[in-house]
Amino acid sequence: MRIASLGSGSQGNGTVIDDGETRLLIDAGFSLKEITSRLKRIDLTPADITAVLVTHEHADHAHGVGPLVRKFSLPLYLTHGTYRALRLGLFPSLHLINPHRSFQIGGFEVDPVIVPHDAREPCQFVFRSGDDCLGVLTDLGHISSHVVDRFSCCHGLLLECNHDLDMLRNGPYPERLKRRVGGDLGHLNNHQAAGLLSRTDLSRLRLLVLSHLSERNNRPDLAQGAVTPVLAGWRGELVTAAQDTGFSWRDV
Ligand SMILES: [Zn+2]
Ligand SMILES: [Zn+2]
Structure with missing residues (x-):
């Protein structure tokens, strides 16, 4: 299995996974034009995508979904709540998923995981193909034991490191937005992400991607600095996803 990112952060998200037979796009938070040009960077066109999955309705994940799938x-695979919130209307090949039940797309078994986030019916995903297990986990306000449980199988993990707490506290956001981002239904800070890793079996993990970094409230060196202590002795690959460039193909 391999993974690439079209970009990651509050201005837009899109992740592509590929098991050699099936290619899935998780979230489409850019314009159609931008998605097309970002796919080109990883040698794909929109027509190469087998299916699109959407984690929740926030624009940084769903902005380009309608135009792309039409x-x-x-x-298109998404929960009923996300579908309703996006007001996408009817079109062929709409799959409303039950976030309590796994489902199959081509060679992938997809396991939705409900997360605490301020959207209608948000979920994140664990993907299995053959012996490989990959988790995509962004946009959640805190780590529940349910999340720890479900992501413990992962050989590859794309994990939110949204903000550094001091940068958020002292940064330019209005108080209301600071409370939202830092709240239990907001986004994971660097230390919460490290906390998840400290509760995870790192011997399985081969690829860790720090993702959804806030451009105003975080820096790659701070995110990496927060997780490094819990990665002592770990031998996998650590990648930080960028808003503009994402990252190119990595094997899981
Ligand atoms: Zn987001
Ligand atoms: Zn969100």
Whole structure:
């Protein structure tokens, strides 16, 4: 299995995973034009995508979903709550998923995981293909034991490190937004992300991607500095996803 990112952060998100047979796009938070040009960077066109999955309705994950799936007639998978919130209307190949139940797309078994986030019916995903297990985990306000449980199988993990607490506290956001981002239904800070890793079996983990970093409230060196202590002795690959460039293909 391999993974690439079209970009990651509050201005837009999109992750592509590929098991050699099936290619899934998780979230489409850019314009169709931007998605097309970012896919080109990883040698894909929208027509190469087998299906699109959407984690929740926030614009940084869903901005380009409607135009993309309509123009290229792509199957779309999302929860009923996310579908209703996006007001996408009807179109062929709409799959409303039950976030309590796993489902199959091509060679992937997809396991939705409900997360605490201020959207209608948000979920994140664990993907299995053959012996490989990959988790995509962003946009959650805190780590529940349910989340620890469900992501403990992962060989590859794309994990939110949204903000550094001091930068958020002392940064330019209005108080209300600071409370939202830092709240239990907001986003994971660097130390919460490290906390998840400290509760995870790192011997399985081969690839860790720090993602959804806030451009105003975080820096790559702070996110890496927060997780490094809990990664002592770990031999996998550590990658930080960028807003503009994401990252190119990595094997899981
Ligand atoms: Zn987001
Ligand atoms: Zn969100």
